[in-house]
Amino acid sequence: MTEVRFTGATLDRAAELRNDRLAMDRLLADPRARFVGASAGHVVVSSHEADGGVHLLRRPLDGQVNPYQPILLGLEQDGRPLFAADVSEPEAGALLEATGAGRLLSLRDAGLLLSQAEGGLAAYLVALLNWHRTHMFCSTCGSGTKVAEAGLSRRCPRCKASHFPRTDPVVIMLVADGERALLGRRIGWEPGRFSILAGFVSSGETPEEAVIREVLEESGIESRSPRYIASQPWPFPSSLMLGFEASADGGEPVPQAGEMAEVRWFTLEQITAAQQSPGQPGDGSLRLPGEVSIARSLIDAWVARGGRRL
Ligand SMILES: [Zn+2]
Structure with a gap:
């Protein structure tokens, strides 16, 4: 069977670092740290200058990732930390356009244009951000929830319930x-x-x-x-x-x-x-x-x- 699109991300999801505040601070301060951005159905991509191939645009954190509630996707194969940022807010989209660095591509198109591993990463990114965006409130008590485990779950500060991404x-x-x-x-x-x-x-x-x-x-x-x-x-x-x-x-x-x-x-x-x-x-x-x-x-x-x- 041919390889199925949206599978095959090569990222290390770094489960062992997610509850370690010092390790997270180190990752956030790492000059090699990058983020990739997505909205509900689009990812931010760029083209390679050499061959024109499309990839997810990785950019320095530059205040785009909340250091108190970071969403860490994981570590790339060279150890570089990779975070996620929601670019569905109008100002984020405007910033993207102003810098001219990337463009929004629908996830379906991205699935065809990206390499197998990048397509898997795009699916992970969009699914995780979609879940965070729609689970801001606790389903047990209704209070606002916060990002926990560097993006792997959300936690309610009031009733202490943990909530995990729904599939x-x-x-x-x-x-x-x-x-x-x-x-x-x-x-x-x-x-x-x-x-x-x-x-x-x-x-x-x-x-x-x-x-x-x-x-x-x-x-x-x-x-x-x-x-x-x-x-x-x-x-x-x-x-x-x-x-x-x-x-x-x-x-x-x-x-x-x-x-x-x-x-x-x-x-x-x-x-x-x-x-x-x-x-x-x-x-x-x-x-x-x-x-x-x-x-x-x-x-x-x-x-x-x-x-x-x-
Ligand atoms: Zn609660």
């Missing part, structure tokens, strides 16, 4: 009956746009059980033998996609009311054709999910095996 597990599954794969079009998607089925794991449910349930709910098809293939952090805003393959014995799909506009079986030939010549919206052709998604990775891997199961 929502989602199963996404390629269901095949031999030579055909089951694809669905959600309500609101333009005609021709299809992907494999997906849904949130419920409370008290294993991912394997969620696969069987979601396929039945969204398509009326009974599937079996779900097998885990790969995963992908998907920080839009905080999901973890768990990729599966499952088998079925064909049958006529029935799209779930209120959710799915269409669910259909597509042959290996139809899907291969859509890979080779992606159509335009409105031309009636099958259009597969973008290459940034694990949905596409699972489809491509299935096609590469000629539709056979692993």
Whole structure:
């Protein structure tokens, strides 16, 4: 299977330093320390002058990182500390523009343009900042919370509750009956746009059980033998996609009311054709999910095996 985008960050998350105030002060004072910036759906990038390749822009701290509540991403491979800064405030964006050093790039585009390791770092950065931005208040007592463990968690000064970054597990599954794969079009998607089925794991449910349930709910098809293939952090805003393959014995799909506009079986030939010549919206052709998604990775891997199961 091809490498899944938004995975493969090479950063050392430095768990052992996070509760050590002296060590944190040293990292904050390190002249090699840098920060990378992101808003809810964008990252700050720059291009290499030599080859034009895009990377996350690393800049000196220069007051952009709160020394009392720093968000440390970790240590780079050369030991350089790397912090995170939220650039969603208008003044931060203005500063960025004024310095002319970087530009905002949507995370989806970044997933395609950045190297594998930089894409993994971008997903980590956006997911962590999204969580901090939306968890300023304690869910137990309602008081304001503070950054703890150098950004790994938040703590309530009043009731002392600790809060940890939330990740929502989602199963996404390629269901095949031999030579055909089951694809669905959600309500609101333009005609021709299809992907494999997906849904949130419920409370008290294993991912394997969620696969069987979601396929039945969204398509009326009974599937079996779900097998885990790969995963992908998907920080839009905080999901973890768990990729599966499952088998079925064909049958006529029935799209779930209120959710799915269409669910259909597509042959290996139809899907291969859509890979080779992606159509335009409105031309009636099958259009597969973008290459940034694990949905596409699972489809491509299935096609590469000629539709056979692993
Ligand atoms: Zn509290």
